[in-house]
Amino acid sequence: MLEVLASNPPGVFHWLVLSSLLFSIGVYGMLSRRNAIGVLMGVELALNSGALNFVLFNRLLAPATVDGEVMSIFIVTVAAAEAVVGMAIFVLLFKQMKTVDMTQASQMRH
Amino acid sequence: MIWSKATGTLLFYLFAVVSVALAIATVSSRRILRAAVYLMGVLAVTAGFYLLLGAPFLAGVQILVYVGGIVVLIVYVVMLTRSSDLAEDKPSAARKSTALLAALASFVLAVTVFKSSESAFRGAGSQAATMLIDDTAMIGRALLDRGPRGYVLPFELVSLLLLAVVIGGITLARKIQVDQSAAPKESSDGGVANA
Amino acid sequence: MVNLQTSWEVRTLSQRASEALAGGQLGLTTGYLFAGLAGLAVFLAAMALVLVYAERKIAAHFQCRLGPMRVGWHGILQSVADSLKLLLKEDIVPTDADRFLHVLAPFMSLLAAILVLVMLPMSPALQVADVNIGVLYVTAVSGLGALGILLGGWSSNNKWSLLGAMRAGAQIISYEVSATLSLLVVVLFSGTLQLSKIVQSQADGWWIWRAPGVGLLAFAIYLIASVAEINRTPFDISEGESELTAGFHTEYSGMRFAFFFLAEFINMFVVSALAATLFLGGWMPFHIGGLATFNAAMDLIPPGAWFAAKSAFLIFVIMWFRWTFPRLRIDQLMRLEWKILLPIGFVNLFLAAMAVLFGFYFFPVQ
Structure with missing residues (x-):
């Protein structure tokens, strides 16, 4: 049992399947949610799996550098920025329409 | 070990x-x-x-x-x-199945690509x-490196983005107050201009 | 430059455990792990009992009262009796509450406090774990406490709880910025994020004096911001009794109330210990660069005692705040952070960077 675990560390394929699974779940969340905040959570999941891939390929292709990690930091930063603007818009939307249901907000005016 | x-x-x-x-x-x-x-x-x-x-x-x-x-x-x-x-955040069946289809498609596509290019990673x-x-120092150097492999330009751009987001967030938040003070003027029929 | 006693050997508990793991001594590994966990549990309980007693006694004496006197000598067993009572109380979950989140929230608050606790270097030989991103880790994990409070307030399904939680959330997020900015000053000077190395970098003098001026200012900002972050009086609007009953934990009782309560007191210790570690030299004895005899005399006091004394002093200062300053209004609170502390913090960080750049600090390290 111990030898099996030690001699079979997770390979590239395992990592990639994991991150694409997380990405697909994020896509599902983005498309199926009606609550705008729920959609944003799906986006965060997808972004997160992208960042994970960057770090993975960093360690895989150039373990002595940190280029992939820098990319991940940029992704995290942009995700935070996007969340802030998104949340501000949702609060505004709620003040105008008394709901954050995406299917209700189909008009450019109120 | x-x-x-x-x-x-x-x-x-x-x-x-x-x-x-x-x-x-x-x-x-x-x-x-x-x-x-x-x-x-x-x-x-x-x-x-x-x-x-x-x-x-x-x-x-x-x-x-x-x-x-x-x-x-x-x-x-x-x-x-x-x-x-x-x-009512109960997505309809059609919405759910469409989303599931898209998610499955993206997953299958990704796995197929990995399978076909697995030999490249080997x-x-x-x-x-x-x-x-110890990646802290390395990341710090990479972020502020002005050389060809450095990231100082994206770093500054991201700082600019964050500044824009801060200003944007404040603007969006303030807009409500402007709207509310403007609202009684529009709907005022008795001239209740208390602004 | 006299070479002081710089060879403090730091060996953390997790280091010992992983050494035993690498050596294949499984029994020893589990032994270390259990020792760590049991030690932590005992430490938590003892710390809470002592702090509650100290708080009540100090409060009493500030107001010319005696405080608890009945249970044991000078009421010394009062907090034991109180905690027994808390544990035996009925545990109530409001009818329309989100049960899962209601149960989860106090655990999250307590977890945040404990996760910081394991990183504190209490003495060269007593530190549970030591990571090379120490300061970043500490700031990151404390965000979990804010989440626990927010969820606790929301899931109670009570207007006062919700209002208290929203106030607490806004307050913690705001003051976290200032606290982090002042921690960065020390990181700039010591050149590392690792807590044990920050302590070792203060062998020739604590950062509060060694960094000329900026260290003292950063310490003051950190103390104010962190008192606000742990929701203690002058900044306790999130549980202001006169407005919000008890704020976010209005609907909590029994064990889970005890958890919030415990988290609050452990947080007070954590904040004081962090300030002691980063600005007052942690377990490092009081040294003056160049005075060998004086330094040798100071080295006679064990490092653990130095750490305990510094933390205890800061805890006393925080309790002192409580009986000196009246509670701030929410707008005053926000103005203090965004218009006063934050600009000062930024300027301070800039000055600190200049000081480091030009090597302008006392007792430069060789």
Whole structure:
């Protein structure tokens, strides 16, 4: 049992399947949610799996550098920025329409 | 040695199962605030993945920005918008199946691409190197490096983006007050100009 | 430059455990792990009992009262009796509350406090774990506490709880910025994020004096911001009794109330210990660069005692605040952070960077 675990560390394929699974779940969340905040959570999941891939390929292709990690930091930063603007818009939307249901907000005016 | 290797493998599969389960719970939970808590779980476990990949600084940043920042923000806005009362967040069957189809398609596409190009990675080492390096100083140097491999320009651009976001957030928040002070003027029929 | 006693050997508990794991001594590994966990549990309980007693006694004496006197000598067993009572109380979950989140929230608050606790270097030989991103880790993990409070307040399904939680959330997020900015000053000077190395970098003098001026200012900002972050009086609007009953934990009782309560007191210790570690030299004895005899005399006091004394002093200062300053209004609170502390913090960080750049600090390290 111990030898099996030690001699079979997770390979590239395992990592990639994991991150694409997380990405697909994020896509599902983005498309199926009606609550705008729920959609944003799906986006965060997808972004997160992208960042994970960057770090993975960093360690895989150039373990002595940190280029992939820098990319991940940029992704995290942009995700935070996007969340802030998104949340501000949702609060505004709620003040105008008394709901954050995406299917209700189909008009450019109120 | 054998123990630490085995622990690494075990942790990967444990984290993988937990993160996928939490991710599914995030997108399928009916209650939006619980979904936020599950999302926090996914993001925290991702920090665990970064530790397994030997990127401790990134793991710290992940927790700091996501758990301490974004999830708190999400919870805050859920409270402010009374989203939890949005009980009708029950997606229709058509919506659900479309989403499922898209998700499945993206997953299958990704796995097919990995399968077909797996041989390309083989030369680069079949497993991710899991040595723990001190990445803090390296990231700092890379971010402020003005050389050809440096990231000082994107770094400054991201700073600019953050500044724009701060200003944008404040503008959006202030707009409500402008609207409210303007609203009585529009609908005023008795001239209640109290501005 | 006299070479002081710089060879403090730091060996953390997790280091010992992983050494045993690498050596294949499984029994020893589990032994270390259990020792760590049991030690932590005992430490938590003892710390809470002592702090609650100290708080009540100090409060009493500030108001010319005696405080608890009945249970044991000078009421010394009062907090034991109180905690027994808390544990035996009925555990109530409000009818329409989100049960899962209601149960989860106090655990999250307590977890955040404990996760910081394990990183504190209490003495060269007593530190549970030591990571090379120490300061980043500490700031990151404390965000979890804010989440626990927010969820606790929301899931109670009570207007006062919700209002208290929203206030607490806004307050913690705001003041976290200032606290982090002042921690960065020390990181700039010591050149590392690792807590044990930060302590070792203060062998010739604590950062509060060694960094000329900026260290003292950063310490003051950190103390104010962190008192606000742990929701203690002058900044306790999130549980202001006169407005919000008890704020976010209005609906909590029994064990889970005890958890919030415990988290609050552990947080007070954590904040004081962090300030002691980063600005007051942690377990490092008081040294003056060049005075060998004086330094040798100071080295006679064990490092653990230095750490305990510094933390205890800061805890006393925080309790002192409580009986000196009246509670701030929410707008005053926000103005203090965004218009006063934050600009000062930024300027301070800039000055600190200049000081480091030009090597302008006392007792430069060789």
